Amino acid sequence: MPRIPLVDLQAQYQSIKPEIDAAVARVLASGHFILGPEVEALEREVAAYCGTRHAVGVASGTDALVLSLRACGIGPGAEVITTAFSFFATAEAILLAGAAPVFVDIEPATCNLDADQLADAVTSRTKAILPVHLYGHPCAMDRVMDVAQARRLRVIEDCAQAIGATCGGQRVGAFGDAGCLSFYPTKNLGGYGDGGMVVTNDPKLAEHIRLLRAHGSAQRYHHAALGVNSRLDELQAAVLRVKLRHLDRWTEARRRNAEAYRAAFARHSAAGLEGPVERPGCQAVYHLYTIRSPKRDRIHDTLDSESIETQVAYPGTLPSQPALAAIGGRHAPVPRAEEAARQVLSLPVYPELTLDVIDRIAAATARAAR
Ligand SMILES: Cc1ncc(COP(=O)(O)O)c(C=O)c1O
Numbered sequence: 001m002p003r004i005p006l007v008d009l010q011a012q013y014q015s016i017k018p019e020i021d022a023a024v025a026r027v028l029a030s031g032h033f034i035l036g037p038e039v040e041a042l043e044r045e046v047a048a049y050c051g052t053r054h055a056v057g058v059a060s061g062t063d064a065l066v067l068s069l070r071a072c073g074i075g076p077g078a079e080v081i082t083t084a085f086s087f088f089a090t091a092e093a094i095l096l097a098g099a100a101p102v103f104v105d106i107e108p109a110t111c112n113l114d115a116d117q118l119a120d121a122v123t124s125r126t127k128a129i130l131p132v133h134l135y136g137h138p139c140a141m142d143r144v145m146d147v148a149q150a151r152r153l154r155v156i157e158d159c160a161q162a163i164g165a166t167c168g169g170q171r172v173g174a175f176g177d178a179g180c181l182s183f184y185p186t187k188n189l190g191g192y193g194d195g196g197m198v199v200t201n202d203p204k205l206a207e208h209i210r211l212l213r214a215h216g217s218a219q220r221y222h223h224a225a226l227g228v229n230s231r232l233d234e235l236q237a238a239v240l241r242v243k244l245r246h247l248d249r250w251t252e253a254r255r256r257n258a259e260a261y262r263a264a265f266a267r268h269s270a271a272g273l274e275g276p277v278e279r280p281g282c283q284a285v286y287h288l289y290t291i292r293s294p295k296r297d298r299i300h301d302t303l304d305s306e307s308i309e310t311q312v313a314y315p316g317t318l319p320s321q322p323a324l325a326a327i328g329g330r331h332a333p334v335p336r337a338e339e340a341a342r343q344v345l346s347l348p349v350y351p352e353l354t355l356d357v358i359d360r361i362a363a364a365t366a367r368a369a370r
Helices: 009-015 017-030 037-050 061-071 088-096 115-121 141-151 203-213 234-244 247-267 296-305 335-343 355-369
Strands: 054-058 079-083 100-104 126-130 154-158 178-182 196-200 289-292 344-347
Touching: 009 017, 017 234, 037 054, 037 178, 037 196, 037 234, 054 061, 054 203, 061 088, 061 126, 061 154, 061 178, 061 196, 061 203, 079 088, 088 100, 088 126, 100 115, 115 141, 126 141, 141 154, 196 203, 247 289, 247 355, 296 344, 296 355, 335 344
Parallel strands: 079 100, 079 126, 126 154, 154 178
Antiparallel strands: 054 196, 178 196, 289 344
């Protein structure tokens, strides 16, 4: 039986090939490759999509985080509160900005940071909260914003896995000071290389990030600040503009697939398996469809033997990473994040998956979970 991949970027390309090929050809013919009209158009289109006034293209989601933190004035001496359970780049960005991450534990239902723990984690050095909308599920942004406003903290949303997800009808990235997107190829809106973007309603912040992404220079050979080289290129922007036009349709397909898993697990009476739960009033975009089970490793091995690719995101918590353990840092115990690291398994949920394949994956998963 052909292997079922976790994501199928070839299938997606084939479904939009004429549009992509035309966009790439347009850029090649233009001779303009870095920060040109395609990037400017993508910035306008992504800002409109996310419901923010500004967007600034950068070279990666990691850079979007680092430059947002720096533009918010967060650096040495500052603490940034974030989740104990995310991709490493979340914590790395805080350290690259010169600040110290402070980890809080997660809520089991979404694996996102537990907003109830934020207030206790705040000290006089806390300058920001960095919530991550993990797997495409929005954090409890109303509660995050309440704490941030009460304690005068900046909020930088890590939306790398969650473009388009909503809470109360508002898209993630539009709640805080800045929302950080990743265009890594496997993301819901993925380019054909690295890329990222910051969305914000704050014109000064947008301007500052524009400066930092281009060697601190708004005017040729005049460097007002110490910046970096983090520019989005025209080929990526042209590809992403095509894909953005399809994003809502793909998100609907991901949501349909998530629903199909729910129904299939009920049909196959999957015991001891927890599927993802949506926060009331929020809509997830299912970057990953992540189940939890104490028999995670057995399920993974069974699916692997049946040619079904799955992913453990993530096998360890952020504070347990050697690179962070060496630095130290302050955080309370994070037993729920540790349990998640032992139990999570992400199943294929990409838009091009067919419902009969989902049923096959769910049946194999339910069998292994018993
Ligand atoms: C939660 C999270 N934050 C940040 C990043 C970093 O994005 P990028 O790979 O574009 O630098 C990623 C992507 O891998 C991510 O999943």
